[in-house]
Amino acid sequence: MNREHLQQQFGIPDRVRFTEGRNGLVKAELQHTSGARAEIYLHGAHITSWQAAQGGEVLFVSGAAHFQDGVPIRGGIPVIFPQFGAGPLPNHGLARTRAWAVARTAIGADDAVVIILRLEDDAQTRALWPHPFCIQLTLSLGPALTIKLTVKNPGSAPFSFQTALHTYFQVADIAQTSLCGLRGTAFNDFVNIGPAVATREIVAFDRETDRVYANAPDRVVLDDCGNRRKIAIEKSGMNDIVVWNPWIEKSKRLDDFGDDEYRRMLCVETGRMRTPTVLAPGAQWSGRTMFTCSDGCQ
């Protein structure tokens, strides 16, 4: 469906507008009465901007990001499904590089602006991953930003999947940034390979960081002290948290990421990554994450 038809069918005056984004890709622009704004591309159901009512842009998008079919956008909130990381499918699966369809837009009971995007299997996906599926992303913009993922198995055989919201947060300075709330959580470290347990309440960042915290607390707080703000990250139905910063050497190896952009970003990802979820025929799974931006830092 082209932009004009999307606007006719799903546009909401002063709330939802479909526009031409980077490289001609279609995006939806959402605006809430609080002044909060968000943008989501149909490509990958990829949220590329969230401006809280106060606090400015919260998401990081690389200045070198590609905006083209078949290629993931570096930054924002990539939707990871059905595989997290490396494996038989392309890294982080196939959902973030495909065109999703708009299923619905609405104004919620709490005056939140809601858009639902959907991706279903087709001959190309079945050639990569031999299962019928439906994954749905519900973006709800109010004073907070809430994202719900729903995975359905319409087939006659079970399948197992991993899924995540691979969120890139924009920070003023990684050296003035910390993540609070993980004390006591076991994690797998993919830099200093091996299992470990978070011993400190506050995690700071001074090197490449790539950790999967299994069964992590449902609330952590990102302290972006350089911007004098903190972002509460609250999840439900999503067991795990991944924390990633590529730091100096890995940044240089990423062609869609500036060499010094590691200083202004941190990924705090929520989902089911550690242990794949098995979905029986006809069953569905849902999980959600909510971001709230407030002034000050701990």
Ligand code: TA6
């Ligand atoms: O979420 C952490 C991670 O798995 C890292 O290991 C790194 O590969 C990152 O994702 C980015 O992956 P991408 O395929 O988007 O370059």
